[in-house]
Amino acid sequence: MDLGLIGQAAGMFAVTNLDDLVLLALYFGQAAGHRRGGIRVVLGQYLGFTAILAVSIAGAFGAGLLPASVIPYLGVLPLALGIRAAWRLRRDGDNDGDGEPGGTGTGPAVLAVAAVTFANGGDNIGVYVPVFATAGAGGLIVFAVVFLVLVALWCLLGRFFAARRVVAGALARWGHVLLPVVLIGIGLLILVEGGAFGL
Structure with a gap:
């Protein structure tokens, strides 16, 4: 067992997924009660991250499922979900904090969480592909296993933060407003940093 490779995988996951902790806390705050x-939050996170992992591995093998020129446009997904959530919030008033984005009054939907996770992972793909390309088959397995284990840890941390009294109170009061803002911000950041639309 190569502890150095495990450490590298854990460090790379943590650095590329810090922003997901904020989203997970918001989603778990929405899911409370x-x-x-x-x-659904955990399933969506796993679905979205598994898609990131699959595209990264395919890219490492040269399959080119997602050309580099397309990655910045992944920002459209969280941007659209954030705008939709903001529109519903404005339409329904401040007491609609439960069902958006992509929810039905029962917390966030699996596919909405997965879409945002995948869209937010454009930078992850850019980092993972060159590393995976040089890791070899054994290294790829180590990276994949470590990443999937750490997704569970990230979900636990997101739930932990959402369950803290101060954080939970803030999320209950402001989460329905904060989530559209965060999603729109992430979408714009992905678009701008990726050079989409000549930005």
């Missing part, structure tokens, strides 16, 4: 809401 909804039966199976937390399960």
